[in-house]
Amino acid sequence: MRAMVYRGPYKIRVEEKPVPAIEHPNDAIVRVSLAAICGSDLHLYHGMMPDTRIGHTFGHEFIGVVEQVGSSVQNLQVGDRVMVPFNIFCGSCWFCARGLFSNCHNVNPNATAVGGIYGYSHTTGGYDGGQAEYVRVPFADVGPVKIPDWMHDEDAVLLTDAAATGYFGAQLGEIAEGDTVVVLGAGPVGLVAAQSAWLMGAGRVIVVDHLQERLEKARTMAYAETLDYDEYDDVVVELKKQTDHLGADVVIEAVGAEADGNLAQQLTGPKLKLQGGSATALNWAIDGVRKGGTVAVVGAYGPIPNAVKFGDALNKGLTLRMNQTPVKRQWPRMFEHVRNGFLTPRDMVTHRFPLEEIPEAYHVFSSKLDGCIKPLIVPSAS
Amino acid sequence: MNQAGRGDIPSAYVRDKRTPPPSSDELRARIPGWGVDLNPTDRPAYPKLQHRTDTGAHWDFPERQPEEWPRERSVEHAFVTPVFGTAQPPRGLSGVIRRYSYARFSEGRLAHWLLLVAADRVDAAEHRLRSFASTRPDVPATGLRSEFTRGGLRSRRGRSDARHHLVDPLVVAGPWVAAAGAALVGLRTLARGRR
Numbered sequence: 259m260r261a262m263v264y265r266g267p268y269k270i271r272v273e274e275k276p277v278p279a280i281e282h283p284n285d286a287i288v289r290v291s292l293a294a295i296c297g298s299d300l301h302l303y304h305g306m307m308p309d310t311r312i313g314h315t316f317g318h319e320f321i322g323v324v325e326q327v328g329s330s331v332q333n334l335q336v337g338d339r340v341m342v343p344f345n346i347f348c349g350s351c352w353f354c355a356r357g358l359f360s361n362c363h364n365v366n367p368n369a370t371a372v373g374g375i376y377g378y379s380h381t382t383g384g385y386d387g388g389q390a391e392y393v394r395v396p397f398a399d400v401g402p403v404k405i406p407d408w409m410h411d412e413d414a415v416l417l418t419d420a421a422a423t424g425y426f427g428a429q430l431g432e433i434a435e436g437d438t439v440v441v442l443g444a445g446p447v448g449l450v451a452a453q454s455a456w457l458m459g460a461g462r463v464i465v466v467d468h469l470q471e472r473l474e475k476a477r478t479m480a481y482a483e484t485l486d487y488d489e490y491d492d493v494v495v496e497l498k499k500q501t502d503h504l505g506a507d508v509v510i511e512a513v514g515a516e517a518d519g520n521l522a523q524q525l526t527g528p529k530l531k532l533q534g535g536s537a538t539a540l541n542w543a544i545d546g547v548r549k550g551g552t553v554a555v556v557g558a559y560g561p562i563p564n565a566v567k568f569g570d571a572l573n574k575g576l577t578l579r580m581n582q583t584p585v586k587r588q589w590p591r592m593f594e595h596v597r598n599g600f601l602t603p604r605d606m607v608t609h610r611f612p613l614e615e616i617p618e619a620y621h622v623f624s625s626k627l628d629g630c631i632k633p634l635i636v637p638s639a640s
Numbered sequence: 641m642n643q644a645g646r647g648d649i650p651s652a653y654v655r656d657k658r659t660p661p662p663s664s665d666e667l668r669a670r671i672p673g674w675g676v677d678l679n680p681t682d683r684p685a686y687p688k689l690q691h692r693t694d695t696g697a698h699w700d701f702p703e704r705q706p707e708e709w710p711r712e713r714s715v716e717h718a719f720v721t722p723v724f725g726t727a728q729p730p731r732g733l734s735g736v737i738r739r740y741s742y743a744r745f746s747e748g749r750l751a752h753w754l755l756l757v758a759a760d761r762v763d764a765a766e767h768r769l770r771s772f773a774s775t776r777p778d779v780p781a782t783g784l785r786s787e788f789t790r791g792g793l794r795s796r797r798g799r800s801d802a803r804h805h806l807v808d809p810l811v812v813a814g815p816w817v818a819a820a821g822a823a824l825v826g827l828r829t830l831a832r833g834r835r
């Protein structure tokens with residue numbers, strides 16, 4: 259089969275690989291019909307995630323058709339069209355039993371601090387991902403869901419991660435009616451977080467980024483006010499001014515390890531890998547939220563320690579909430595919201611690349627060229 | 641003198657927010673779906689440690705996937721988890737470093753991660769060398785064609801992050817230049833030794 263393959267930082271290509279096989283009785287093999295590149299893939303692409311091995315196939319956002327099932331699979335049949343949450347999870351461990359699907363203890367021998375994720379290095383279990391023609395899907399009775407007839411494929415693929423994470427991020431913010439919510443980052447995750455903040459009763463939503471097409475999207479798709487941090491010497495001071503010097507009630511950090519806006523953080527993080535990513539957005543969140551407020555972090559960081567202003571977080575009495583998204587837990591409610599038009603994930607799709615052009619897709623998405631907000635990947639066999 | 645009552649003092653310094661948020665009716669009229677998840681106790685991720693829906697699992701503990709080679713694992717785990725990825729088994733010098741890092745240091749130790757990062761660079765070098773002997777040699781970076789086809793310059797106009805995009809070529813090409821330099825010095829030394 260054809261598959262995206264990592265060759266080292268900033269280097270990927272498409273290679274011929276064997277079609278994955280059933281390795282466990284509850285496995286399924288899925289033929290991928292549509293995949294996407296996530297902001298998280300950029301952390302791998304830039305070489306920031308330890309134990310990203312050469313030859314690894316990325317991709318944790320995908321939908322497809324069941325091609326083969328293992329002997330113990332009961333809920334899926336060959337030919338089913340499925341959407342697959344980015345988490346690999348068993349459904350039965352202490353954590354899964356409590357709905358912490360992203361923190362499953364039975365799927366990642368390499369680390370206890372993170373669960374299983376498709377195509378996300380050996381630090382999350384060593385599973386090849388879905389930017390390929392076929393992918394191995396463990397625990398087929400637990401993760402995948404048949405795509406509802408009414409659902410658009412592009413909504414379905416975004417619900418497997420980016421959209422679910424935006425919605426989850428807003429929930430982590432513990433938004434109360436009338437709250438002023440600031441969303442850092444107008445990528446796919448931040449845009450859906452902004453839409454979701456309204457559903458939870460926000461009185462004001464302000465999205466911060468510096469890419470014009472994304473800020474425009476935040477205004478049209480999420481009805482948000484926007485701030486371009488390039489326009490200010492210090493965007494946090496501007497946030498304070500705009501919130502009557504209180505700061506925001508809730509800040510949702512949807513940027514993560516590639517965060518921009520501070521050269522020292524950029525150099526020590528993404529460029530030289532001396533810390534688990536740049537902590538600029540995280541520090542802006544801590545500084546920009548009001549005392550006693552909540553910072554919800556969905557931006558992702560590597561396991562190497564970061565230069566975070568923890569003392570300020572303590573002194574301000576903040577609530578910090580965060581996790582990888584337990585995707586499937588969000589779905590029943592999100593399906594309603596998508597159906598009702600309250601959440602509109604596929605509005606963010608700007609580019610569709612054939613799998614063979616995935617090196618260009620990564621470069622465009624990583625460097626934010628051509629107004630790219632969300633690139634999809636279409637495998638050749640689909 | 642009643643300073644606290646002055647209208648020009650920002651909210652943070654007085655008891656109440658000076659500008660109350662728009663009314664819920666106003667917001668409902670303006671924003672599709674405003675408030676449908678208003679009740680904080682009726683949101684999918686709440687309560688954090690309770691989830692009553694059937695997960696689909698029909699086992700107490702999953703059947704174990706066969707372990708075809710000694711699978712490296714965190715020493716914080718009791719055993720190799722019943723299901724695991726088999727994508728790229730450790731091999732070569734990078735494999736030795738990785739196995740050592742897993743066997744010796746827990747996730748809490750910086751040495752664990754720094755060794756894994758070092759192994760990643762060794763892995764890349766090993767594959768690069770092998771690629772030079774193949775029909776598909778590695779290049780320093782991929783996807784660069786899109787700089788021309790997708791408006792590299794146009795897209796970056798006026799953006800502050802363009803500054804550190806300038807660092808990328810250094811980060812990417814640095815190791816290649818260093819390797820080429822080292823090879824050159826090595827060859828020269830050899831040549832001089834022969835003379």
Ligand SMILES: NC(=O)c1ccc[n+]([C@@H]2O[C@H](COP(=O)([O-])OP(=O)(O)OC[C@H]3O[C@@H](n4cnc5c(N)ncnc54)[C@H](O)[C@@H]3O)[C@@H](O)[C@H]2O)c1
Pocket residue numbers: 296297298299300301419420423442443444445446447448466467468469472487512513514515516517518519538539542555556557558559581582583631
């Ligand atoms: N927790 C999870 O389960 C989960 C799931 C998916 C994605 N993520 C993470 O969410 C983050 C965002 O993902 P995405 O797909 O939207 O990525 P993206 O790269 O498309 O978006 C990031 C945005 O942040 C902006 N930005 C950079 N520095 C900023 C700063 N200092 N302040 C404000 N904005 C800034 C960028 O211009 C960009 O628009 C990533 O870190 C990703 O790893 C987490």
Ligand SMILES: [Zn+2]
Pocket residue numbers: 296297298299318344419420
């Ligand atoms: Zn992701």
Ligand SMILES: [Zn+2]
Pocket residue numbers: 347348349350351352353354355361362363364
């Ligand atoms: Zn589990």
